Amino acid sequence: MRYSQTLLPTLKETPAEAEVISHRLMLRAGFIRKLTAGVYTYMPIGLAAIRKVENIVREEMNRAGAQELLMPMVQPADLWVETGRYEKYGPELLRFRDRHDRESCLGPTHEEVITDIARKELHSYRNLPINLYQIQTKFRDEIRPRFGLMRGREFIMKDAYSFDVSDEAAGLSYQKMFDAYKRIFTRCGLSFRAVQADSGAIGGSFSHEFMVLADTGEDTIVVCKNCEYAANMEKAVVKLVPVNHEAAPGQMEKIETPGKRKVDAVCDFLGIEPRQLVKTMVFKADGKPVGVLVRGDREVEEVKLKNLLGAADIELADDKEVFDATGVPTGYLGPVGVDLRIVADQEVAAMQNFYVGGNEKNYHLKNVNLGRDFQVEAVADLRQITTDDPCPECGGKLETTEGIEVGHVFKLGTGYSESMNATFQDKDGQSKHFVMGCYGIGVSRIVAAAIEQNHDDKGIIFPVPLAPYTVIIVNLGGSDETINSAAEKLYQDLMAAGLEVLLDDRDERPGFKFKDADLLGIPYRVTVGKSFKENGMMEIKHRRDGVVEELTPEDTIGRLKTAIFAQLTN
RNA sequence: CGGGGCGUAGCGCAGCCUGGUUAGCGCGCCUGCCUUGGGAGCAGGAGGCCGUAGGUUCGAAUCCUACCGCCCCGACCA
Numbered sequence: 001m002r003y004s005q006t007l008l009p010t011l012k013e014t015p016a017e018a019e020v021i022s023h024r025l026m027l028r029a030g031f032i033r034k035l036t037a038g039v040y041t042y043m044p045i046g047l048a049a050i051r052k053v054e055n056i057v058r059e060e061m062n063r064a065g066a067q068e069l070l071m072p073m074v075q076p077a078d079l080w081v082e083t084g085r086y087e088k089y090g091p092e093l094l095r096f097r098d099r100h101d102r103e104s105c106l107g108p109t110h111e112e113v114i115t116d117i118a119r120k121e122l123h124s125y126r127n128l129p130i131n132l133y134q135i136q137t138k139f140r141d142e143i144r145p146r147f148g149l150m151r152g153r154e155f156i157m158k159d160a161y162s163f164d165v166s167d168e169a170a171g172l173s174y175q176k177m178f179d180a181y182k183r184i185f186t187r188c189g190l191s192f193r194a195v196q197a198d199s200g201a202i203g204g205s206f207s208h209e210f211m212v213l214a215d216t217g218e219d220t221i222v223v224c225k226n227c228e229y230a231a232n233m234e235k236a237v238v239k240l241v242p243v244n245h246e247a248a249p250g251q252m253e254k255i256e257t258p259g260k261r262k263v264d265a266v267c268d269f270l271g272i273e274p275r276q277l278v279k280t281m282v283f284k285a286d287g288k289p290v291g292v293l294v295r296g297d298r299e300v301e302e303v304k305l306k307n308l309l310g311a312a313d314i315e316l317a318d319d320k321e322v323f324d325a326t327g328v329p330t331g332y333l334g335p336v337g338v339d340l341r342i343v344a345d346q347e348v349a350a351m352q353n354f355y356v357g358g359n360e361k362n363y364h365l366k367n368v369n370l371g372r373d374f375q376v377e378a379v380a381d382l383r384q385i386t387t388d389d390p391c392p393e394c395g396g397k398l399e400t401t402e403g404i405e406v407g408h409v410f411k412l413g414t415g416y417s418e419s420m421n422a423t424f425q426d427k428d429g430q431s432k433h434f435v436m437g438c439y440g441i442g443v444s445r446i447v448a449a450a451i452e453q454n455h456d457d458k459g460i461i462f463p464v465p466l467a468p469y470t471v472i473i474v475n476l477g478g479s480d481e482t483i484n485s486a487a488e489k490l491y492q493d494l495m496a497a498g499l500e501v502l503l504d505d506r507d508e509r510p511g512f513k514f515k516d517a518d519l520l521g522i523p524y525r526v527t528v529g530k531s532f533k534e535n536g537m538m539e540i541k542h543r544r545d546g547v548v549e550e551l552t553p554e555d556t557i558g559r560l561k562t563a564i565f566a567q568l569t570n
Numbered sequence: 571c572g573g574g575g576c577g578u579a580g581c582g583c584a585g586c587c588u589g590g591u592u593a594g595c596g597c598g599c600c601u602g603c604c605u606u607g608g609g610a611g612c613a614g615g616a617g618g619c620c621g622u623a624g625g626u627u628c629g630a631a632u633c634c635u636a637c638c639g640c641c642c643c644g645a646c647c648a
Binding site: 009011012013014015016018019034037092108109138140143144146151155157158159209218219302314315318405406407408440441443444445446474478508509510511513514515516518527529530531539 | 571572576580581582583596597598605606607608609610639640641642643644645646647648
């Protein structure tokens with residue numbers, strides 16, 4: 001492509017709307033332009049990068065035996081009512097009525113549509129297993145879109161759905177996708193990690209997320225330094241460390257704690273450690289108050305709580321709501337004798353003679369024991385894991401890092417096939433529900449994640465497989481015909497060699513062109529200018545490490561071909 | 571939705587507090603000259619319902635009210 005004829009509007013200054021690096025660079029490099037909150041136009045060069053990702057995804061999906069199809073973006077509400085998700089999905093599902101007043105929605109995901117296809121078209125075990133996928137634009141009316149392509153409302157996703165005869169067979173399909181995902185992200189040149197995850201609104205029993213490691217990640221993941229264990233913080237199982245109960249249960253006692261509401265203040269005042277205290281947090285589970293007990297130095301993990309309660313929505317209650325629900329001001333709430341639904345973290349159940357709020361302003365209770373002094377509805381793992389906790393698999397040391405979720409694989413089981421009555425006839429003539437799996441990849445997000453992971457202060461540094469162009473020729477010839485025709489010939493030759501080349505033929509000064517080349521992140525830059533005029537040499541500069549090579553035109557072509565194709569084959 | 575902030579030329583901003591001529595600056599854009607290995611220089615030029623609506627006032631970008639949009643922090647997720 002000739003730069004002079006391309007819509008490639010680079011910006012010297014960063015638009016004020018952009019905060020994170022990938023968003024800033026994509027705006028500056030002319031990859032995207034915002035239409036409205038969370039909705040972007042992919043400009044030509046941005047689309048080129050997206051296509052690179054799509055093609056890698058497509059190749060690997062096909063290699064794994066999946067078949068591509070394309071489902072509608074507009075979906076009838078009826079299908080969603082069948083699975084109960086029309087209620088459950090919430091405001092993220094954009095709903096509207098068509099001219100016939102039919103309830104419709106924009107597809108945020110396609111389990112319903114694909115299951116409908118399956119029940120209509122797949123009748124026999126002979127059709128199975130099958131894995132169908134699409135690469136399509138999704139719409140989720142996110143509460144707060146942010147970070148450019150990282151969390152848009154409209155985004156491109158690859159979603160795949162597998163159908164199997166049995167749980168065991170579904171496990172195989174799952175593993176196949178898991179392996180394909182590893183290949184995909186490896187080919188994209190990303191540094192990533194597969195982690196155990198919560199299955200969220202999609203539902204299902206078992207899932208892994210693929211996380212690109214980057215500081216701007218929206219998720220925290222815990223990783224074992226010793227074994228292969230890695231999990232989303234939300235999901236990471238806390239392994240209860242046994243404690244020895246040496247002390248005999250003491251007499252419960254009311255003690256005065258004037259004005260001491262916060263855990264630290266109470267502990268300072270009483271001369272105790274936060275680990276000896278149990279705090280009572282009030283959450284609203286679908287609007288209804290629930291008390292949650294955790295040790296004073298722990299944090300409640302809302303996702304675990306949500307799963308335990310089977311709630312669609314969990315929110316921490318504010319001071320007023322706590323008072324309304326219990327009649328106790330925050331800071332003095334406790335489980336003893338309170339009229340509130342209470343659940344406890346497993347750690348609390350193992351504690352003895354602890355301190356809790358006294359359900360009365362300025363009072364706490366000491367020597368409290370679960371079971372003797374109060375009862376709870378459930379005991380479960382409800383707190384956030386910390387790096388002090390042992391690895392749940394091997395007991396090793398854990399560490400945390402930030403991650404961007406670029407892929408998610410789920411074992412769905414028969415939830416959708418049952419609610420939509422999607423069955424096939426098995427060998428024995430019996431009707432059975434499909435055992436399903438679903439597998440998503442955030443295609444547009446990958447481009448953003450790749451930039452988060454590959455940039456410097458000058459701009460983007462694309463991994464070769466994702467680069468919209470692999471070579472940029474900077475022609476500094478001006479009016480010099482010798483140089484111009486050499487640059488032109490190189491352009492033609494490189495294209496003939498199968499490379500994607502951008503020829504900077506603009507009437508601009510050298511510095512201007514170099515800055516743009518750096519910003520765009522094209523892996524190899526060839527400068528044709530003075531040194532070609534003087535001794536017939538061209539200069540290759542590697543974007544990533546700044547290495548410079550002076551070569552003849554023939555060697556330049558050879559060198560680029562070798563280098564680029566080497567990075568494309570895996 | 572809760573908390574914070576912002577809407578003035580294509581982009582980045584100043585002006586607003588303390589109302590008063592023709593609304594500025596940098597970048598970009600157009601014309602010409604000049605320059606050509608790291609975002610040059612000179613000269614000329616185009617481009618503004620000051621987010622929208624209402625109010626206060628002799629007079630509003632500036633003060634007041636409402637609305638709309640956008641960004642950042644939390645709940646959501648590929």
